[in-house]
Amino acid sequence: MAKKAPASDPVQDAPRVGAPKKAAAGLPAVGHTMAVAGAQMGARRAALTLLKVNQKDGFDCPGCAWPEPEHRHTFEFCENGAKAVAEEATLRRVTPDFFAAHPVADLARRSGYWLGQQGRITQPMYLPEGAERYEAVPWERAFELIAAELHELDSPDEAVFYTSGRTSNEAAFLFQLFAREFGTNNLPDCSNMCHESSGSALTETLGVGKGSVLLDDLHRAELIIVAGQNPGTNHPRMLSALEKAKRGGARIVTVNPLPEAGLERFRNPQTAAGLAGGGTPLTDLFLPVRLGGDQALFRALGRLLIEADALDHDFIAEHTHGFADYRAAARTADWDETLRATGLDRADIEKLHTMVLDAKSVVVCWAMGLTQHKHSVPTIREVVNFLLLRGNVGRPGAGVCPVRGHSNVQGDRTMGIFERPPAAFLDALRKEFGFEPPREHGLDVVRAIRALRDGDAKVFFAMGGNFVAAAPDTDVTEAAMRRARLTVHVSTKLNRSHVVTGARALILPTLGRTEKDVQATGEQFVTVEDSMGMVHASRGKLPPAAPQLLSEPAIVCRLARAVLGHRSTVPWADFAQDYDLIRDRIARVVPGFDDFNTKVRRPGGFTLPHGPRDSRTFPTATGKANFTAAPVEYPHVPEGRLLLQTLRSHDQYNTTIYGLDDRYRGIKGGRRVVLVHADDAAAAGLADGDYTDLVSEWTDGSERRAEGFRVIHYPTPRGCAAAYYPETNVLIPLDHTAATSNTPASKSVVIRLERTGHAPGSGPVPGPAAG
Numbered sequence: 001m002a003k004k005a006p007a008s009d010p011v012q013d014a015p016r017v018g019a020p021k022k023a024a025a026g027l028p029a030v031g032h033t034m035a036v037a038g039a040q041m042g043a044r045r046a047a048l049t050l051l052k053v054n055q056k057d058g059f060d061c062p063g064c065a066w067p068e069p070e071h072r073h074t075f076e077f078c079e080n081g082a083k084a085v086a087e088e089a090t091l092r093r094v095t096p097d098f099f100a101a102h103p104v105a106d107l108a109r110r111s112g113y114w115l116g117q118q119g120r121i122t123q124p125m126y127l128p129e130g131a132e133r134y135e136a137v138p139w140e141r142a143f144e145l146i147a148a149e150l151h152e153l154d155s156p157d158e159a160v161f162y163t164s165g166r167t168s169n170e171a172a173f174l175f176q177l178f179a180r181e182f183g184t185n186n187l188p189d190c191s192n193m194c195h196e197s198s199g200s201a202l203t204e205t206l207g208v209g210k211g212s213v214l215l216d217d218l219h220r221a222e223l224i225i226v227a228g229q230n231p232g233t234n235h236p237r238m239l240s241a242l243e244k245a246k247r248g249g250a251r252i253v254t255v256n257p258l259p260e261a262g263l264e265r266f267r268n269p270q271t272a273a274g275l276a277g278g279g280t281p282l283t284d285l286f287l288p289v290r291l292g293g294d295q296a297l298f299r300a301l302g303r304l305l306i307e308a309d310a311l312d313h314d315f316i317a318e319h320t321h322g323f324a325d326y327r328a329a330a331r332t333a334d335w336d337e338t339l340r341a342t343g344l345d346r347a348d349i350e351k352l353h354t355m356v357l358d359a360k361s362v363v364v365c366w367a368m369g370l371t372q373h374k375h376s377v378p379t380i381r382e383v384v385n386f387l388l389l390r391g392n393v394g395r396p397g398a399g400v401c402p403v404r405g406h407s408n409v410q411g412d413r414t415m416g417i418f419e420r421p422p423a424a425f426l427d428a429l430r431k432e433f434g435f436e437p438p439r440e441h442g443l444d445v446v447r448a449i450r451a452l453r454d455g456d457a458k459v460f461f462a463m464g465g466n467f468v469a470a471a472p473d474t475d476v477t478e479a480a481m482r483r484a485r486l487t488v489h490v491s492t493k494l495n496r497s498h499v500v501t502g503a504r505a506l507i508l509p510t511l512g513r514t515e516k517d518v519q520a521t522g523e524q525f526v527t528v529e530d531s532m533g534m535v536h537a538s539r540g541k542l543p544p545a546a547p548q549l550l551s552e553p554a555i556v557c558r559l560a561r562a563v564l565g566h567r568s569t570v571p572w573a574d575f576a577q578d579y580d581l582i583r584d585r586i587a588r589v590v591p592g593f594d595d596f597n598t599k600v601r602r603p604g605g606f607t608l609p610h611g612p613r614d615s616r617t618f619p620t621a622t623g624k625a626n627f628t629a630a631p632v633e634y635p636h637v638p639e640g641r642l643l644l645q646t647l648r649s650h651d652q653y654n655t656t657i658y659g660l661d662d663r664y665r666g667i668k669g670g671r672r673v674v675l676v677h678a679d680d681a682a683a684a685g686l687a688d689g690d691y692t693d694l695v696s697e698w699t700d701g702s703e704r705r706a707e708g709f710r711v712i713h714y715p716t717p718r719g720c721a722a723a724y725y726p727e728t729n730v731l732i733p734l735d736h737t738a739a740t741s742n743t744p745a746s747k748s749v750v751i752r753l754e755r756t757g758h759a760p761g762s763g764p765v766p767g768p769a770a771g
């Protein structure tokens with residue numbers, strides 16, 4: 001029996017606030033998870049399904065890209081993974097009857113939370129031009145409709161093919177192959193909004209746009225710096241690795257404007273002591289940096305190391321390039337400016353310097369706190385400078401560790417989902433498949449929105465994700481999407497992007513990773529690559545949510561046949577029947593995948609080669625690891641304004657909202673909250689509990705407004721504020737992006753607070769009257 005979703009939209013946003021927690025996980029996490037999972041799929045199914053996550057014969061956890069420990073036999077409990085699985089394995093269904101009962105205009109008024117709660121989509125649905133409702137459509141007809149629109153285009157570059165990061169290697173390889181045989185490199189992906197800055201900075205400096213550490217390196221590190229990341233919520237399994245490192249004597253430094261509970265203390269749910277006891281303290285030194293102050297911090301450390309002559313001179317001489325210029329720049333680092341940019345005490349920075357001197361090996365981990373600023377690329381290059389100084393790249397226990405988000409976002413890139421593919425990759429495609437791939441660079445996320453806005457792109461096709469909600473400048477993005485002639489989404493669940501559509505729209509429902517994928521030659525498996533370059537198999541275990549669902553590879557194959565027909569040189573029909581045939585081709589096109597079908601069947605899979613990590617070979621333009629000497633930048637915020645970061649709560653997965661609580665930060669029952677320093681609130685005439693609008697100010701004089709946020713006094717540096725994404729995406733101008741990577745600067749939005757009497761829709765709230 002299908003489980004019923006709540007009938008009314010429950011988003012009566014009425015946040016209640018308690019004290020932030022001082023530890024993450026433990027028994028409360030297990031209890032909370034089983035309640036969420038049980039509501040979606042019943043307690044028995046929940047327990048049985050969760051036992052299959054990350055097992056040798058099971059499916060890869062869709063929760064995040066953190067690697068699994070090597071010796072895996074018991075289920076490693078992870079609240080994040082369990083919620084992601086429950087969300088997908090839900091028994092609720094969105095059938096054609098649902099669409100008949102809900103006109104699109106009605107669905108467009110619902111919250112993203114409500115849409116997601118309705119359950120799994122069961123059949124392909126079509127919204128004809130001018131129609132009020134989606135109607136069921138046979139698969140064959142859906143592909144014909146897409147083919148007809150694509151054939152109408154003046155150029156293949158008028159189509160955009162977006163990918164979110166859950167797509168398997170096999171589906172991603174086919175998707176880019178189709179787009180390129182069709183004739184375009186317009187392959188934007190969620191990475192453009194996520195770790196693009198890491199990729200840009202690391203490719204230039206180390207020659208490989210991926211992390212250079214394995215799990216074992218983290219376990220062996222003597223010092224781990226976690227900057228701009230909240231693993232307690234977003235990568236909970238990372239806390240077990242930090243705990244293990246700590247037990248081995250590592251010290252941990254947290255650089256973050258917020259004191260995040262998971263990094264303070266971890267109660268390991270795998271151990272009895274962790275479940276019930278006080279847990280392991282993780283952070284030895286907490287540096288409450290100002291938003292965007294990280295480049296200045298790492299530059300200051302560089303200066304201190306140079307002054308102390310605590311350098312690995314042999315490594316620098318043999319393996320690096322550009323040291324003299326960097327040294328000259330670092331020597332000019334000025335304490336006044338460092339303290340202004342970072343908001344830190346000099347004594348704390350010197351303490352960190354001493355810890356670096358004491359450590360034979362250092363790993364720096366980071367996520368969105370470093371990648372989503374205007375100067376993110378120079379910031380991450382500065383992390384590399386810092387590590388190179390003491391040879392902390394390419395030796396055990398040391399290196400760069402950008403922690404990826406979506407479970408296969410790194411693999412999708414490896415498979416060629418990239419709007420700026422290297423020439424060697426395109427050459428390999430041509431050699432293997434015998435067609436001429438387009439060479440001109442395609443559109444990334446921000447450029448795709450501009451193209452849609454300006455009428456230069458007319459068809460938008462998404463392999464997963466929730467583009468309109470995830471992208472910046474919501475009003476601009478939604479208007480751009482509405483100008484398209486056709487929007488198509490391959491999806492598991494309903495979201496905002498299905499109700500803000502082009503003239504026509506299609507929803508193509510697909511299997512999730514938890515589900516069995518049976519094709520003509522039998523049951524198939526797919527593969528994924530984690531954040532540390534390990535590739536392994538994923539086998540769904542549950543029966544498909546509905547009989548009509550197609551797998552992502554099958555959808556691409558049928559789409560390609562409908563669009564390309566006889567002109568194609570690719571055996572699409574064979575690929576759909578037997579994924580081994582896809583892997584054979586990947587093996588011949590993508591470096592590091594030779595013998596793919598054999599190696600991926602070994603328990604635990606295999607590790608992709610990584611020159612800097614494996615042999616200190618740096619495939620950069622200079623053939624060495626590059627120091628860079630960019631000027632130090634940091635945000636300048638006008639008087640009376642704050643810098644807003646837009647981040648995740650504990651009960652969400654990107655645009656998927658699981659619930660309205662942010663347990664570790666002590667917030668319950670609402671998401672429209674803004675965390676600000678008490679003195680900044682007072683300066684804006686606001687008390688804790690007051691309601692305010694957030695108004696962003698852009699350089700062209702334009703303003704954007706998000707209404708009705710409850711003020712919460714929170715320990716964050718003066719001048720900094722935090723609120724949840726995607727509610728605040730309306731505030732981020734489309735053109736506000738990082739230099740080089742073009743990633744929306746979602747952690748650096750200049751705002752002012754404008755007091756309102758009450759929360760929208762909830763009537764006046766008790767508290768001091770408006771002043």
Ligand SMILES: Nc1nc2c(c(=O)[nH]1)N[C@H]1C(S)=C(S)[C@@H](COP(=O)(O)OP(=O)(O)OC[C@H]3O[C@@H](n4cnc5c(=O)[nH]c(N)nc54)[C@H](O)[C@@H]3O)O[C@H]1N2
Nearest residue numbers: 228229230234255291292367368369405406647648653654
């Ligand atoms: N449960 C759950 N898990 C997830 C996701 C999810 O939404 N929910 N999303 C997945 C995805 S796609 C991703 S990319 C990752 C995201 O993982 P995170 O990057 O951890 O996610 P955010 O919530 O954006 O948190 C950013 C962190 O950086 C800090 N920060 C912000 N600005 C700065 C700064 O200027 N300097 C420093 N030093 N710190 C800063 C913030 O205070 C916060 O702790 O998580 C993945 N896992």
Ligand SMILES: Nc1nc2c(c(=O)[nH]1)N[C@H]1C(S)=C(S)[C@@H](COP(=O)(O)OP(=O)(O)OC[C@H]3O[C@@H](n4cnc5c(=O)[nH]c(N)nc54)[C@H](O)[C@@H]3O)O[C@H]1N2
Nearest residue numbers: 164194464465466470490491492493495646654655725746
């Ligand atoms: N302001 C602000 N904006 C941000 C960020 C931020 O920190 N602040 N973070 C950015 C980041 S890091 C990222 S990664 C992006 C995320 O951008 P996206 O990846 O586009 O968004 P998600 O919310 O992860 O996508 C969720 C949808 O994916 C679909 N889905 C789930 N599983 C599957 C599957 O197996 N197959 C298919 N085909 N579909 C599936 C479901 O329909 C679900 O509604 O958002 C970015 N936007």
Ligand SMILES: [Mo]
Nearest residue numbers: 194195405406
């Ligand atoms: Mo992400």
